Amino acid sequence: HGGKAPICIRLNPHIMAGGNYQISTGHIDSKFGISIHQLRHIERIIETTGLKVNGLHMHTGSDILNVDVFLRGVDILFESTKYFPDLEFIDLGSGFKVPMAPTENSTDIEALGKDLSKRFNSFCKDYGRELELWFEPGKFLVSEAGTFLSKVNVIKQTTATVFAGIDSGFNHLIRPMFYSSYHHIINASNPNGIERIYTVSGYICETDNFAWDRKINEIKEGDILAFQNAGAYGFQMASNYNSRLRPPEVLIMQGKDYLIRKREELEENLRNQIILDL
Template sequence: MDNQLLVSLAEKYGSPLYVYDAEKIISQYNRITNAFANVKSLKLNYAVKANTNVSILKLFKKLNSGIDTVSIQEVQLGLKAGFEPENIIFTPNGVSLEEIEEVAKLGVQINIDNISILEQFGHHYPNIPVCVRINPHIMAGGNHKISVGHIDSKFGISIHQVPLIKRVVENTGMLINGIHTHTGSDILDIDVFLAASEIILNEAKDFPNLDFIDFGSGFKVPYKEGDVSTNIEELGERLTTRFNKFCKNYGKDLTLMFEPGKFLVSEAGKFLANVNVVKQTTSTVFASIDSGFNHLVRPMMYDSYHHIHNVSNPNGRERYYSVVGYICETDTFGSNRRISEIREDDVLCFDNAGAYCFSMASNYNSRFRPAEVLIYEGQDYLIRKQESFEDLLKNQVIIDLE
């Protein structure tokens, strides 16, 4: 998406604004499928939590993707987008048995990540096949807040508790049809990912009724020039060889699954915001925009980096700015960034805004959440309206205190 297009979209739909490029989503999806072309059965399940817009989900359905969900509401969004239940996997954490039962009634693949629920579900529904999520106790790299495969993580059943899983299966007569693991986001070293995969494959051989093995995701995307990313092509070559050998020894061709989210949609997203004021202090030049961490919380929550550029003045003289929001507390998107000269009313663009950006937005400070636009085959489509004051009041029950 070129600068002129982005400025025109901000003018057309208002600011702030999320814009997604379908072509980039499709290319990322194809990149994974091509890397694993030599696997007899490959299934990608898009991680819905990354971006839950139904139009985005419909795009993945068009690509023959499945979806990975973590709440019954995400399951319902998937059904709304047209996914068949068998193309949805439910991978929650810490939810009630009642929620899992409700999802199971919809015919969705269940993935259970703790012994207590596994045992209860097995006693009540021994005929419903389930997947189990195993924690391999491996740090995959990246921000500690999104690393979920280590020994202190709340996610998954410890690799050391596999004998207990087998005891539950024996006692309940339940059927385990899948093994799952997910080490977390921003995988830098594919050797670490492969080490976790080896641990899971070693345990999987002792479960005789498997249909699939889900290796999660966490593939890293570049955030700035020169940044490293997961080498999907090398991973595809090496994991395919190992997985095909496992299937041969297992005596059955299983489906290799992944659940990418950020890898598929992060780079496709741009976040646009207008500059309200340029403020010079004794030490800093602030560019204050018409947004804040209510719309894009990742920099404040994860210290994540989003490249910021001035699409209104891309060829201007570069200066150093701290880009901040309008929330009434510390609200910084980037400090001491080198950006083409910023003027009031310029449009700034934040890259890598497709994943965990709008989906984590809020109405903090009673601000409206922004609109979303999808660029598909050269056309721009409004896929979510900007909120209004009526939306803020929609579910409030206002009582008369007179």
């Protein structure tokens, strides 16, 4: 690169955005990005090192419903470009809201697109040339495409609730425990049954409840429960905790099913362990 390495800098716009604190990544206390209050420091580093900043990046959080939150971040990022004359692209990250519950809405992409297009075109004229505008909408694209299936092992009545214990745990789908995220659960074996209240729990040695006091069509032992919106941060966050094995993955396309990942076997869980002869 002739001594000038092209780099992209992630900025922290100091905006609180996202479905909850754990997935908010653009606020002042976040570890992500360089603070917009440190732009002068960046400018001095560039001058002394010969770095070429050809991109600016921002990602304020996930599950953002309010279009205005995106636009506030955009305005801050556009304002910051005055420190960087060699830009080729601006990356606005992602964070588009995926409707997890039946009553939820998604980010109004059309409204965002119309407003953002006007602002970006105006910005490019002021900047002096047309830049590329990037997004990273991974979760928004694939979340609804995945469904996680699990079998009910036991129904347990207590004085407080009715537990539906399944043959899974947070080793397979950790989002409800890690993010307190909602996943809509359908009893695929009895989709039209009478609704009753259940707490859906896993088989891990901690409290790994997928849902508390949730209305679900009547569940019996052996039923298959379908967890919706498992296409993003589902298998990708799975683990072998408690020496449990990760499940297979099946692709359904045009009415046909294809096995695209085999079910793990115990030998795979043990293969990297080394037995010492002491």
